[in-house]
Amino acid sequence: MRVVMFGYQTWGHRTLQALLESEHDVVLVVTHPKSEHAYEKIWSDSVAELAEENGVPVAIRNRPDDEELFQLLKEADADIIVANNWRTWIPPRIFNLPRHGTLNVHDSLLPKYAGFSPLIWALINGESEVGVTAHLMDDELDAGDIVVQRAVAVGPTDTTTDLFHKTVDLIAPVTIGALDLIASGQTEFTRQDRSQASFFHKRAEEDIRINWDWPADVLERLVRAQSAPYPAAFTFHKGKRLEVLSAVVSEGRYGGTPGRIFYGEGDGVVIVAGADARTGRNHGLAITRVRTQEGNEMGATEYFTSMGGYLSSRP
Known part of the structure; x- marks a missing residue:
């Protein structure tokens, strides 16, 4: 499939690397500019640099809401958008633009821990497992049907850094596994139980x-x-x-x-x-x-x- 990738930091970098190594064709990458935010300087592998090294066109945006980007996306003629760690709202006219919509990859076991910093919040709350979910994007953030989800156990002395390394290794199999299911023609996936949903904000000094x-x-x-x-x-x-x-x-x-x-x-x-x-x-x-x-x-x-x-x- 022809893929446009939206992503940022190491999560986006791992997603793009998996796509580049797959049979799918990455035709455009959209990423954020570098940030001085304390949490965004952590795990900051550059999506833009990886794309450029592999000859993939790059658009850098804080928000994907301008006409120039919309025209680039139309010209890319993608079968699907894949997003991971895109930090701002993607409007419906973009996430519904490709034939198969948009696949979002999120580092929690949705419907729990939608939003930001899911690994940190999950560890503080004593969860026994964390993981990665690939779901189809809809109008509600991190709420679409689940295509693939994989979990790993939280050990008794694990830090967030440990959980990052455990979950970042799930990105490639979850992303490519989900794309392969969609490419095979499957259209029915697992609806999220919204009664179990939780949504968390970005971490801050407080x-x-x-x-x-x-x-x-x-x-x-x-x-x-x-x-x-x-x-x-x-x-x-x-x-x-x-x-x-x-x-x-x-x-x-x-x-x-x-x-x-x-x-x-x-x-x-x-x-x-x-x-x-x-x-x-x-x-x-x-x-x-x-x-x-x-x-x-x-x-x-x-x-x-x-x-x-x-x-x-x-x-």
Whole structure:
């Protein structure tokens, strides 16, 4: 099939690479300009460069809503558009333009975790598996019929970086498998159960601020979800920002006020956590490694030279 590809960052790069290595013919690539957004500089393999290296015409747009691009798409005469990590709305006159419409590739197990940063949100929420879904685009974002979906397990110590590497390897088989089904003439696919749908926003600074009212197991997953190269989860100690680079749920149960720097346990220092910590039934978060506001990394037992005092969400 003749394919137009919309995509950005490493997700788009992997999709384009899979298409170039397939029997399908990539006739045009549409991608975003480079960005300085903290999350968009991560996994930033260039779709434009890969296309140019392979002699594929490239159009660079923030939004696909201008007449010049629409004419390029009409002239491309594609059988299908394939999109992965396209960051803005694609209007119906574009996604319905090809004979087979538009196939969107999304890194979640739709209908759950539609929208942005699905791996981070899924890890924070304790999901047991994540994956990649190829679905046909319709008027509602990430809501069209599912063509192919594949899942991988979330391990007990996985970080978002680990999950990225697990799921990015699914892009090629999911994308090409879906295209092959469509090319074979299949037209009936799996409708999404919209009662199970959830939609998430982009990650921002506020989303990595530690709230000590959260349970320790959720905070431990937040720290793993914000592992390097993502911006680290942070708190404040004595008015200064302190990034938490690694942590585990404490073995013991600790009562008191959330945020209290309480007790040395193994290689960590336990912080009281959970809105009901006063009951004494909660585990704490044992911080094991931190980065100071000045950029110095060290073990928590080296940083916290004495117990007492509090960590807080604000200076």
